[in-house]
Amino acid sequence: MCNYKWFRNSIGEAALVVGEVISVDKIPELRGRVFGAVMAYLGEVKKKPGGPPFVAYHNINMQALDVEASFPVLAKLPGKGDIKPTTIPGGEVATCMHTGSYESIKDTYAAFMAWVKEQGASQRAWPTSLT
Template identity: 35%
Template sequence: MAYIIEMIETQEQPTLVLKTVTPVSELPKILGKAFMDIVTHIMELGEQPVGPAFVGYFNMDMERLELEIGFPVSKALPGKGDILAGHIPAGKQVSCMYKGPYMQMPPAYEEIQKWIKDNGYKPLGPVYEHYYNSPEEVPESELLTKIVFLVE
């Protein structure tokens, strides 16, 4: 499959997030509740998310994934309980829109990492996945996920 990989320079993006550590097998249970809790809090503040739900992956240890689950928001907003104010850092981002089942993403990740290396960049910090739809809305083959690497 051919992947379209692009690089853009971005401003800092305010977010509201939940941070957790979990095995990959627990992700489906954790994400749905976390997304719902965060959206509820954003709406209680009289705001709306300004983009799709995302997960920031701070490591790739499938037994102890360090995650930041959240939504981008229009401005810095206060957290509540486990929901924290955060941000996606400004800078260069290399991304690829992936279509298909989550479990079949590894080749897209490999292509992005190859592009980064071939173009003289180095990955920084977490890798983000932005989810444009969900398995509750569309068949797995139609899932749209934007994979984003921060680079220098």
Template identity: 35%
Template sequence: MQNYEIHSRTRDEQHTAVAETTLPISEIGPWLGQQYGAVAKVLATQGLAPAGPPFARYHPVAEGRFHIEAGFPVAAAIDPADGVRPATLPGGPAAETTHMGPYDAIEPAYGALAAWVADHDGELAGDAWEVYLTSPDEHPDPATWRTDIVQPYRAR
């Protein structure tokens, strides 16, 4: 089992360009791969570039189903086009950790973040997001995948 080192930091609100949908867990991976390309294409047609690595924010809606926002951080709000819209990631206090390994083994990182927030007299403040630092296309071995998880929180 991976030992998760948790860091707290105050984040600035971040403009993003996202595609969104609601899917069961089994369909998320293929959808994400398609959407990152679609978002990058919209950014390129607007003369913009991502301001960081791809991310996905998961909002649980029912057992095994999530509403997902996936895309890239950007320097300023984009114009909506081709199913891609402007959005933001929230600013404020966040607990963060890095998961090394396959995505289907990431759940303990979320547990570690929730425990850290509770241990530091806080409460979760909205849904977490994942920042994908390793491309599975470039690094096919899941053991090498590096994913940051960001969990907003507030003091009780």
């Protein structure tokens, strides 16, 4: 069950990310490793995150998820090593909150996409989860 919300005017924001292709069961390890590395880098450059950590999904293959994980930042920063600068696109954004395991997220995603379609909208970008 989701609490659906619609934001019509989300703005784009800068972020630092680490991209990988992993299976769904590796997401908890990825989050810990990437979030720790990015926080260490932000400490080096004396900056703070601009919002909560996230994982962006670029496909829905649970055995080979193409993901980017990290934090938004308050200003564009250079990358370092595997940490790359990017921009989270702005525009219309629909949200819902998934409660449960990563293995069950596909059911929430299916229900959410049905709700988006009922609103007369369509998906223009891959989903992102805030942690």
